[in-house]
Amino acid sequence: MYKEKIKEEINKALNENTKAFALERPKTKDHGDVATNIAMILSKELKKNPLDIANEIVGKIKLDERLISKIEVAKPGFINITVGNDLLSESISEVHKLGDLFGFDKPKSKEKILLEYVSANPTGDLHIGHGRQAVIGSCLANLFEAAGYDVKREFYVNDYGEQISKLSESTWALYEKLQGKEVEWKEDYYPEELLISYVKEAISSNGSNPSKESLGQKVKETILKAQRNLLASFNVVFDEWFSETSLHKSNAAKETLEKLKKSGFTYEKEGALWFKAEEFGDVRDRVLVRADGRPTYIAADIAYHENKLNRGFDQLINLWGADHHGQEVGLKGALKSIGLDEKKLELIFVQMVSLKKDGQEVKMSKRTGMVVTVAEVLEEVGSDAFRYFLIESHPNNRMVFDIDLAKKQDKDNPVYYIQYAHARCCSIFRQIKEQLPNLNIDDLEKNLSSKETFLSLFKVEEAELKATKNLILKILDFPDEVSTAAILRSPSKIANYLKELAADFHQFYTVCRVISKDESLTKARLGLIKATKITIANGLKILGVSAPESM
RNA sequence: GCGCUCGUAGCUCAGUGGAUAGAGCAACCGCCUUCUAAGCGGUCAGUCGGACGUUCGAAUCGUCUCGAGCGCGCCA
Numbered sequence: 051m052y053k054e055k056i057k058e059e060i061n062k063a064l065n066e067n068t069k070a071f072a073l074e075r076p077k078t079k080d081h082g083d084v085a086t087n088i089a090m091i092l093s094k095e096l097k098k099n100p101l102d103i104a105n106e107i108v109g110k111i112k113l114d115e116r117l118i119s120k121i122e123v124a125k126p127g128f129i130n131i132t133v134g135n136d137l138l139s140e141s142i143s144e145v146h147k148l149g150d151l152f153g154f155d156k157p158k159s160k161e162k163i164l165l166e167y168v169s170a171n172p173t174g175d176l177h178i179g180h181g182r183q184a185v186i187g188s189c190l191a192n193l194f195e196a197a198g199y200d201v202k203r204e205f206y207v208n209d210y211g212e213q214i215s216k217l218s219e220s221t222w223a224l225y226e227k228l229q230g231k232e233v234e235w236k237e238d239y240y241p242e243e244l245l246i247s248y249v250k251e252a253i254s255s256n257g258s259n260p261s262k263e264s265l266g267q268k269v270k271e272t273i274l275k276a277q278r279n280l281l282a283s284f285n286v287v288f289d290e291w292f293s294e295t296s297l298h299k300s301n302a303a304k305e306t307l308e309k310l311k312k313s314g315f316t317y318e319k320e321g322a323l324w325f326k327a328e329e330f331g332d333v334r335d336r337v338l339v340r341a342d343g344r345p346t347y348i349a350a351d352i353a354y355h356e357n358k359l360n361r362g363f364d365q366l367i368n369l370w371g372a373d374h375h376g377q378e379v380g381l382k383g384a385l386k387s388i389g390l391d392e393k394k395l396e397l398i399f400v401q402m403v404s405l406k407k408d409g410q411e412v413k414m415s416k417r418t419g420m421v422v423t424v425a426e427v428l429e430e431v432g433s434d435a436f437r438y439f440l441i442e443s444h445p446n447n448r449m450v451f452d453i454d455l456a457k458k459q460d461k462d463n464p465v466y467y468i469q470y471a472h473a474r475c476c477s478i479f480r481q482i483k484e485q486l487p488n489l490n491i492d493d494l495e496k497n498l499s500s501k502e503t504f505l506s507l508f509k510v511e512e513a514e515l516k517a518t519k520n521l522i523l524k525i526l527d528f529p530d531e532v533s534t535a536a537i538l539r540s541p542s543k544i545a546n547y548l549k550e551l552a553a554d555f556h557q558f559y560t561v562c563r564v565i566s567k568d569e570s571l572t573k574a575r576l577g578l579i580k581a582t583k584i585t586i587a588n589g590l591k592i593l594g595v596s597a598p599e600s601m
Numbered sequence: 602g603c604g605c606u607c608g609u610a611g612c613u614c615a616g617u618g619g620a621u622a623g624a625g626c627a628a629c630c631g632c633c634u635u636c637u638a639a640g641c642g643g644u645c646a647g648u649c650g651g652a653c654g655u656u657c658g659a660a661u662c663g664u665c666u667c668g669a670g671c672g673c674g675c676c677a
Contacts, residue, residue, distance in 0.1 A: 078620070087619060090657075100657075125620065126657065171677070212676055322675055333604060333673050340675040347677050375605045376672045401606065402670070443614065446606060448670060450613080455626090463639085464625070470639050481636045538617060546615055549624075560632095560641045579636095601639065 051526055052133050052141045056084060059117060060129075063110035064088070075527060079516075082120065082130035083523055089127040100127025138519070139504035141526050145581045146498035153528040153588050155198030161364035162200045165191050168281070168369075169206040172274040173217045174244050176281070178451055179371060181424040183400045184286040185440040185594075187369045189541035190398075192592045197536035202363070203288045206354060209270060210294040211347055216240065218266030224249050225265055248272045280425055284433040285594040297353045303345055306353035306388070307338060315387040330383025333376065348377070352384045359390050367539075369445070372399045398539055401448040403440075406455075422453075431456040434595045438465035441593055444542050464549060465595060468586065471552035473601040475583035478564050480600075482576070485565050489572070498577050506570045507578060510562070517554075517561040521578065524554045525585050532592070541593065548589045555582050 053073050060071075071088040089104035096103060104123040111121055120132035145152050167187025170180050187203070194201045208214075220239040224246065227233050235242075252268040253260070260268070274291075281287070297303045307323070310316050315326045321341030325348070328335050338349045358366050370377070375397075382392040405412050405422055428436050430453070439456050442464070443449045455463065482489055497503045507518050528547070535543035564575040587597040 074619085076620075077616095077623080081620070085620090090619080093657080128620070130620095169677095208677065216676095320675085324675095331604090337675045342675080344675085346675065351677090372606065372671055374672085374677075377677090378605080399606070399671095404670095447614085448607070452613080455613090466639050467625085470637080474637060474640085478636050485636075534617065540617090542615090543617095546624085549615090553624080556640055557642095559636080563636070565636050601637075 051144060051529065052137045053084065053526075053530075055117060055137060056131060056133065059111055060086065060088065060107065063107045075523065076128075076130065081124065081128070082122065083133045083519070085124075085128050085130045087128060089123075089129060093127065103127065104129050133523075135505065135508040136501065138522050138526075139501040139507070142504050142522060142578065142581055143499050143501045145525060145584060146577065149584060150588065152584055153532050154196045155529075155533070157195070157198065158200040159198040160200070162202075162362065163194055163365045163367055164202050164204060164358055164361070164363040165194070166204045166206055166358075166366070166368045168286070169208065170277065171208045171213050172270050172277065173213050174240060174273065175421070175423040175425060176277055178405065178422045178424060178427060179400075179403050181284075181427070181436070182403050182440045182449070183369050183371065184281055184424075185284070185437050186398075186400055186445050186541065188286045189437075189441050189544075189593055190367070190369070190539060192594060193532070193536050193541050193544065196532050196588075196592050199536070202290065204290045204292055205288045207274065207291055207293045207295075208347070209274075210298060210350065214266075214270065217270065218262065220245060221249055221252075221266050221269045222262045225253065225260075228253075245269070248276070280428075284424075284428060284436055292354070294347075294350050294354070297350050297357070298345070302357060303350050303353040306356050307345065307349055309388040310338065310352070310384065313387040313389075315384075325380065325384055325387075327380040327383055330379055330386065332379040332383060336380050348380065348384075351377075351381060352388075355381065355385055355395060356388070356390060359385075359394060364394065366395045367398060368395070369398050369400055372401045375399050398445055400445045403449055403451050406450050406452040422451075427451070427453065427456070434469070435463060435465050437594050438545065441541050442545050444540055466601070468548045468552045468590065469596070469598050470601055471555045472583060472586045472590070472597045473599060474559060475555070475579050475586070476599040478576070478579055481565060486572070489569075494573055494576060497573065498580065503577055504574050506568075507574045510571070514562050517558040518578070521554045521558045521582065524551050525581055528585050528589065544589055544592050548586060548593075551582070551585060551589070555586075 057071075057073060069088070069092065071086055071091060073084045073086050076082060076085045089100045089107060092098075092103050093100040101123060104127045108121050108123055108129060111118060113119065113121065115134045116136040117134045118131055118137075119134045122130045124130055165187060167190075168176075168180055168184045170176055176184070191201050191203050216238065217240060219236075223233045223235060223239060224242060227235075228249070248269050249265075252265060252272045255268065255272075278291070310325060311323075315329065316338065317324050317326065322337050323339035324335045325338050326335055336348050337346050338352075339345050355366065378397050382395060385392040385395065431439070435456050439451060440449075479491075482491070507522075508515060510518065528551075531543060531547045535541060535547075558578075562575060564572065564579060566572050590597045
């Protein structure tokens with residue numbers, strides 16, 4: 051791509067002062083196509099005026115339409131470069147050569163990452179907060195894959211402990227009630243209306259006279275299956291569903307506890323076994339084993355992360371709800387205390403989702419039944435809008451899910467803006483068959499990988515040239531966008547990029563007529579449209595949003 | 602009280618130390634006999650919560666401060 055070539059040229063001019071530097075796309079159009087601040091960076095160690103350095107560098111670079119058509123020095127010491135048309139043409143042809151792979155790094159060329167997300171209790175419906183974690187997690191996984199990492203997606207099933215016992219108790223009470231028995235409905239039971247459909251389904255597949263234990267187990271499985279199907283319905287799939295119970299069955303949790311005891315970072319108090327979390331900066335120490343001998347969630351979680359590290363991943367990334375951030379220091383401390391590299395664990399906290407309905411913000415509360423489930427919102431807005439809305443803002447930011455807006459299937463809904471750009475690209479190709487039946491599409495396809503096809507893009511009047519170059523440069527930004535989005539753990543960056551790309555395309559579409567009497571220009575523009583389509587499709591693929599051929 | 606996260610236009614948000622802080626929505630004004638108007642152009646809109654500091658340069662980094670959300674269970 052053009053940036054590498056330009057860097058090479060600058061590096062040649064730098065001689066012995068070669069240093070890593072960035073080429074950035076300036077915000078203002080007067081500052082050329084790309085700019086570098088290398089002179090300002092060098093001024094410190096060379097103890098020279100950045101303007102002088104910049105002029106020196108620029109003086110060594112020969113202007114050549116094939117590479118750099120214009121180069122200027124600006125105020126503090128920027129070097130602003132206008133890229134040659136040949137080089138841009140060549141870059142567009144490279145987009146075509148790469149096709150579906152454009153923007154993506156070589157698969158599995160980088161570290162192995164285990165991404166854990168959602169990890170909800172199998173005790174009921176997934177709510178919109180889980181939905182956000184699911185969408186962000188799946189987009190991050192796609193993004194890491196696109197950036198060349200080897201990614202495994204994992205759901206940690208919290209199928210053990212207090213909540214599960216409570217589920218089992220609630221289930222049995224509900225079962226007996228359905229049998230017509232008089233039951234005491236305890237206050238901490240899961241709400242009947244939440245369980246009823248799962249319990250009925252479990253009963254029907256469990257035969258008559260189930261035991262309390264088998265029915266509880268069956269309901270758990272039923273809920274888990276429902277979660278799995280629901281997640282899959284909006285493109286959230288996992289390579290592994292890791293059961294917490296399995297850590298207890300296999301003795302892994304016990305073994306980890308032994309290691310913790312040996313580490314000296316535990317003590318007994320009031321019959322319980324405690325971890326000295328405070329020594330690692332936690333706000334308080336944490337219980338590992340309760341006074342009655344049952345291990346806590348934390349104990350299993352430490353064992354789980356030990357297990358993950360032993361599976362040979364270079365990096366573990368967990369998405370946790372922001373309400374769990376208090377666990378981070380303790381978990382990392384525990385891993386460190388048993389000799390594991392806690393730095394391999396990275397936590398991303400996904401902030402809360404609140405809801406806006408009928409123009410009013412409502413707080414979710416399980417107690418008042420004010421829980422908005424993934425299922426109900428998904429049904430109303432569809433998978434594409436659901437994913438797009440939940441990915442649009444950075445995980446660290448709280449977000450307001452505007453149900454009324456997401457329901458709207460019109461232009462206020464930004465996902466359509468991007469999809470519409472893709473559909474428009476496709477539409478032009480459909481038009482060709484009607485308007486230019488003599489144009490040989492196969493011939494065109496073959497020529498897309500040669501830069502000569504695109505040279506005529508630049509032989510147009512000012513306004514058209516401007517729109518064309520904007521679109522080309524934006525398309526060519528895509529690979530960098532993917533890698534920085536991965537580094538910043540920010541799939542929303544891709545969503546924003548696609549919005550900008552769509553805007554540049556729509557503008558191009560308005561200014562430049564693709565199908566015309568000028569055959570070489572028509573072909574060149576068709577090629578550019580196809581490159582746009584490829585880029586939008588590749589970006590939407592990362593977001594798990596569909597790229598419709600027509601709308 | 603301590604800890605984590607956030608604070609940018611009326612609203613929703615971009616902006617990994619760079620040049621005059623940007624989009625969308627809302628409001629107002631224009632553009633369809635021509636490839637999809639789910640589109641394009643224009644107007645209006647800002648003490649980047651505040652203070653001090655680091656730097657050639659700060660919305661971005663540091664310290665303090667104000668405000669909001671969350672956390673500080675032998676729940677997960």
